[in-house]
Amino acid sequence: MSVLPPVRKDRIIAQLPMFFTKEAALHTKDEFNPKVKTACQQQKTGTVGFKISKVIVVGDLAVGKTCLINRFCKDAFDKNYKATIGVDFEMERFEVLGVPFSLQLWDTAGQERFKCIASTYYRGAQAVIIVFDLTDIASLEHTRQWLEDALKENDPTGILLFLVGTKKDLISPAQYSLMEKDAIKMSEELKAEYWAVSALSGEGVRDFFFRVASLTFETNVLAELEKSGSKRIGEVVRINSNTNNLYASSKKKQPNCCQ
Amino acid sequence: MALQGTEEIEEQIEEPEDIQDQDARISPAEEMPGDGPGEEESDPLLLPWDRFSAWLHCICVVGFDLELGQAVEVIYPHHSKLTEKEKTSICYLSFPDSNSGCLGDTQFCFRFRQASVRKSSLGCFLDHFDRDAPVCLKRDQGHFYGYVYFRQVRDKSLKRGYFQKSLVLISKLPYVTFFHSLLKLIAPEYFEKQEPCLEAACNDIDRWPTPCPGKILTLPIMGVVMKVRIPTCYDKPGTSQLVQSTPVRGMLLLDTLVSIVLPTIHEVDLFRCFYPVFFHIQMLWELVLLGEALVVMAPSPAESSDTVLALVSCISPLRYCSDFRPYFTIHDSEFKEYTTRTQAPPSVILGVTNPFFAKTLQHWPHIIRIGDMKQAGEVAKQMKVKKLKNLKTLDSKPGVYSAYKPFLNRDDDIIKQLQKGVQQKRPSAAQNAILRRYFLELTQSFIIPLERYVASLMPLQKSISPWKSPPQLRPFSQEEFMKTLEKAGPQLTSRLKGDWIGLYRQFLKSPNFDGWFRNRRREMMQKLEALHLEALCEEDLKLHIQKHTEVETVDLVLKLKDKLSQAEREQLPVRTGTLAKLQAHIEAIILSLPEDLQGILHKPSSP
Numbered sequence: 001m002s003v004l005p006p007v008r009k010d011r012i013i014a015q016l017p018m019f020f021t022k023e024a025a026l027h028t029k030d031e032f033n034p035k036v037k038t039a040c041q042q043q044k045t046g047t048v049g050f051k052i053s054k055v056i057v058v059g060d061l062a063v064g065k066t067c068l069i070n071r072f073c074k075d076a077f078d079k080n081y082k083a084t085i086g087v088d089f090e091m092e093r094f095e096v097l098g099v100p101f102s103l104q105l106w107d108t109a110g111q112e113r114f115k116c117i118a119s120t121y122y123r124g125a126q127a128v129i130i131v132f133d134l135t136d137i138a139s140l141e142h143t144r145q146w147l148e149d150a151l152k153e154n155d156p157t158g159i160l161l162f163l164v165g166t167k168k169d170l171i172s173p174a175q176y177s178l179m180e181k182d183a184i185k186m187s188e189e190l191k192a193e194y195w196a197v198s199a200l201s202g203e204g205v206r207d208f209f210f211r212v213a214s215l216t217f218e219t220n221v222l223a224e225l226e227k228s229g230s231k232r233i234g235e236v237v238r239i240n241s242n243t244n245n246l247y248a249s250s251k252k253k254q255p256n257c258c259q
Numbered sequence: 260m261a262l263q264g265t266e267e268i269e270e271q272i273e274e275p276e277d278i279q280d281q282d283a284r285i286s287p288a289e290e291m292p293g294d295g296p297g298e299e300e301s302d303p304l305l306l307p308w309d310r311f312s313a314w315l316h317c318i319c320v321v322g323f324d325l326e327l328g329q330a331v332e333v334i335y336p337h338h339s340k341l342t343e344k345e346k347t348s349i350c351y352l353s354f355p356d357s358n359s360g361c362l363g364d365t366q367f368c369f370r371f372r373q374a375s376v377r378k379s380s381l382g383c384f385l386d387h388f389d390r391d392a393p394v395c396l397k398r399d400q401g402h403f404y405g406y407v408y409f410r411q412v413r414d415k416s417l418k419r420g421y422f423q424k425s426l427v428l429i430s431k432l433p434y435v436t437f438f439h440s441l442l443k444l445i446a447p448e449y450f451e452k453q454e455p456c457l458e459a460a461c462n463d464i465d466r467w468p469t470p471c472p473g474k475i476l477t478l479p480i481m482g483v484v485m486k487v488r489i490p491t492c493y494d495k496p497g498t499s500q501l502v503q504s505t506p507v508r509g510m511l512l513l514d515t516l517v518s519i520v521l522p523t524i525h526e527v528d529l530f531r532c533f534y535p536v537f538f539h540i541q542m543l544w545e546l547v548l549l550g551e552a553l554v555v556m557a558p559s560p561a562e563s564s565d566t567v568l569a570l571v572s573c574i575s576p577l578r579y580c581s582d583f584r585p586y587f588t589i590h591d592s593e594f595k596e597y598t599t600r601t602q603a604p605p606s607v608i609l610g611v612t613n614p615f616f617a618k619t620l621q622h623w624p625h626i627i628r629i630g631d632m633k634q635a636g637e638v639a640k641q642m643k644v645k646k647l648k649n650l651k652t653l654d655s656k657p658g659v660y661s662a663y664k665p666f667l668n669r670d671d672d673i674i675k676q677l678q679k680g681v682q683q684k685r686p687s688a689a690q691n692a693i694l695r696r697y698f699l700e701l702t703q704s705f706i707i708p709l710e711r712y713v714a715s716l717m718p719l720q721k722s723i724s725p726w727k728s729p730p731q732l733r734p735f736s737q738e739e740f741m742k743t744l745e746k747a748g749p750q751l752t753s754r755l756k757g758d759w760i761g762l763y764r765q766f767l768k769s770p771n772f773d774g775w776f777r778n779r780r781r782e783m784m785q786k787l788e789a790l791h792l793e794a795l796c797e798e799d800l801k802l803h804i805q806k807h808t809e810v811e812t813v814d815l816v817l818k819l820k821d822k823l824s825q826a827e828r829e830q831l832p833v834r835t836g837t838l839a840k841l842q843a844h845i846e847a848i849i850l851s852l853p854e855d856l857q858g859i860l861h862k863p864s865s866p
Binding site: 113121 | 477
């Protein structure tokens, strides 16, 4: 009974998008988890509803959080700087493996005076995008603090972390490779997946958000399978008597590393 | 040839023909991601704070100053205007007025008269939304609502020993449930984190889509997305609720952190509110319907405001047209006007908590005493309406005090049904739904004969001539209406017996009838204007002017222009394309005139 128009054609994800660099990726598999794929095929029967994930974007003042989101959501870049007051919000709809999926993007203010309210906005987030400016090493240093704040009032288990360097267009390749080393080191420390992008040129922005959407979606489905999982999916399988999938999906709580 | 404009300009109309189209859209929506605020963001007509103003007038923080007493500490956004009188009202109405021991957090609502009529520049734009809203959800023209979140906790670090503060949303919108949910999200955060929190919340609200009836609105606030649907006047009563789909197991917890679906924006829990007096619900319905002076004496503002709002809404879809004050204090600017003994009590419903009122309003004809809700169990046994003379002091027993004899016989079935529900511990939501449906059916049974009669006052389509003024509506005749009751009275839809005729007679004298009838008459007159306009557009105007002098033609052009601007201004319910057609007619006639005249007539018409 959807009241919504269909998902935009350029928001359909059928394949798992690749990581940015192998050295700092959340995982390096080149396909969606088979359990997720199977579940999605069966969701076409309409047994599992639609999903939504909350994503917060944090980082220092003027590192380009809003520009990053605007490049992706509106395909726009505004050279003028306008500080975010409190928090901005965007909703982006995807279709992953044929299943409707939405990201709620909460774009938080980098200003010190809004730090006190940030934890309110962080509640329930499934992914945290920590943004730094590739031309400003201090902003990379501060990502540690941003993460700590973000996780303070949240259960950190199951939260996906992304470390994103912006303004790649402003930096020479030589400077960049120096910066990247530090950034990857930081990623390892934070257990975050590293990306470098330019909101001005658009380089990497779409790939990045597709990756965020895909990984949060995957985690989401896996968590759901684990929680309510085997019984419910099992029933569906029996009705469909789809022998191919029966084994894969009716086994209880298989470890994720089955690939 | 007479083309006349009507004087009434700023009123809104319903579009009865649209019912079919609109109905298709109001099926209960599933929990789906609505389009984000981004959808409307491109609207170039909206300036910063316009979106905010469409929802709220302002947000106030009211605190207690040891020297000044209650004071408005902050107004957000800073540029919002409130007169001194309004500020004073907000101060007093935002705090409990007796030491009622509201320890902890309390939410309630009040309503106060707007000090001066000011039309915001957004007025027209907002009226546009109001047009599609049900009568009881339209913007309140002369009043503001205040939605309060009051916190009173012990705090030894403060001189008074208590932290006492209210966060108050001031709005013209009567969305009580919605604003209370909103306050639940904002206020606790504000009390902990102070101003940046308000600034962020206001910024969130200023990015919301405008409160457009019928759409599912996605409203991000404080890290949560609220989803609501404002009903439209085309909804079938009782069908337009936004229903949350059953959450996928395990996802529930997560989802409440991420999004909240509000099933209703304005409905209070009728059962909970009427529980202390539920033997008398039908009598209360009559009292509200007839616009009788009613006062609710309750132990706290939360209970007084809930009960007053429940009373006002029990005659929905009829609009309660008199003044009502969910929480009224002795400091209110209307205190003298409403409590004077030199006149009969006015047609208003007041909610009060101050014991002083037990004396001041002793002469009022109908008094509802609500006890402490906590002891509600025993209250439900009170069957009899009490004599007024028994009400003397604050510690009078809960119940309804009145000498009123209901016109209709009591419906014992509903009482039994609700009582059974209490015994079987039926959920409050189910009890509320039963009671709401009961009131709805009762009100509809009552109003349908009136609707039918009033519709018959409309002149026949064939009496509309483009070259005459639109025909007049036939006048409302009480006797004629009463005659229709024999065959088409409420007995068709209600099994309740009693003196329906007497009830109608009384109702016809009440402000509720007056308000209802004015509204219907305006709609019908606009409909006539619209039909007239359509008839005019079908005429061959060029042929017509050939038979007339130049002076008459100029006169026609001016009148047509007038008619066109009236239709645009009042958003007359004309068929699509009619206005464009009329514009084309005007152009064509002007072109047939001598050139010098053309120049003059092409100038923008003077107002």
